[in-house]
Amino acid sequence: MVKPAAEPEVESFLAMLAAQRGAAANTLSAYRRDLAGAAQIIGKLVQAGREDIAKLATAWVELAPSSLARKASALRQFYGFLLDEGLREDDPSSALPRPRARRTLPRLLGHEAVGALFLTAEADGAAGTPEGLRMLALLELLYGSGLRATELVSLPIAAVPRDAPFLTITGKGGVQRMVPVSARSVKALADWLAVRGRGGRFVFPSPKGGHLSRVRLFQLLKDLALRAGLNPETVSPHVLRHAFATHLLEGGADLRVLQTLLGHADIATTQIYTHVDSARLVALVNERHPLGKAANS
Template identity: 85%
Template sequence: MTKAPAEPEVESFLAMLAAQRGAAANTLAAYRRDLAQAAQTVGELAGAGRDDIAGLAAAWADLAPSSLARKASALRQFYGFLVDEGLREDDPSSALPRPRTRRPLPRLLDHAAISALFATAEADACAGTPEGLRLLALLELLYGSGLRATELVSLPIAAVPRDAPFLTITGKGGVQRMVPVSARAVRALSEWLAIRGKGGRFVFPSPKGGHLSRVRLFQLLRDLAGRAGLDPETVSPHVLRHAFATHLLEGGADLRVLQTLLGHADIATTQIYTHVDSARLVALVNQRHPLGNASTG
């Protein structure tokens, strides 16, 4: 029997995973398999509604929690991709079953890695090239303001006020928030805008029209990481957003303030960073306390 071709939306989603996240062939095959199996129950995934998705609970009733979590994650990411790309307005994945599994801690970059990234980007910017100035502005906004990749690449010129250190960001669900911009980020952004030229509605335009793509942003960061002596696999827009949040929390930021800055609708999403900070504190005590390495015998 000839296997039916995957939906074009599924193929686009898998291509994004490969380009942006560097997903391995086995990982892509697992996503493809999970989505194909869901489609056997639901039908066409791209157009499925909440009731269709809710029907998967019965089909998955005998699965182990880890398998159920993996399949649900594949669908959530798929529908999140469709919403981000403007291919549908609603996300039906909220109807998926949610197994009780421990949420992994986000991947982190320490202060030394961040310093290495900025040292390399600043050296590029000193040359005064458009590419160097753009990269530094991108890095400053990712780490300095915690923007999502989509929010950053699609940032319109109108969102950058001339007389206030804030950006007006339109996040998930069309919800707007004000994001403060550091003095150094304002300087990098100003230098980029001065050389960017006029025309176009986006801060980071694409030579082909529209705005810089998320795939290109991912590639730029990986190249920067390699030149900074870091493992490119450890650096991405999302990792820099995590670093922004974690380092603010380390510095004493309030969790509610962090929720606002990140644009989280639910404080529970932000609370993952309390676990990150707690883990760091435990490691710090074990490493630095006078009795941390003392024998208990």
């Protein structure tokens, strides 16, 4: 099938997302792909009626619930934009298929597995090689500060302050936040910067210029996991970010504080981590609630 030309209204919608909501380039690309894919099925989106939209249910029947939800969200926002701009008088998005799925829980990495990763990385770092010191710094910032993979590999030198244990992170949508760095992470980062060499604007530069790629970061973590005796499929930058959040909650961190540290725009995104602390919460009720005390007496 010949790919249809992008509709002017779609480009206007994407421009609005970029200008008013600060949508990141990856987000805009995903919206463009989803809208173009829908247009290939039902024709011009701006002219589509409820009957056309309903056809998507059949075309998308094999999609994973998360993919279906994402595509439906893109169209729903697009038609909302058309209404706001007076380009349509009706909203056909109510005919979109609705996924029946709960949000998946993050894959968990326990304290013992994290300890095995650090034991291996610290042994590499103790050898004083640039590769070993870099890996230890990467691991410290992934697990110790909860950075996203993209935030970590694209971290500029300017984001590392000289006199404060914080990093200035530019997250999704270009939103900046301050992320605390532990004393051990500060040392690992300083050790790496001492052997990194001069030149370049990124903390983790690539030999070919620019910064370390996300793909290379994944590869380095998989290799570390293998050498630590773990299944490489269970370890990734995102899993370590989940471990950071999970273990902070286990230690008693406030959900709002965690939202700030992770750079979540919506507290609902952070609340997915509350399931991991269920055992501690039950124990807390049993130990501290008056009825719990009466039952245990």
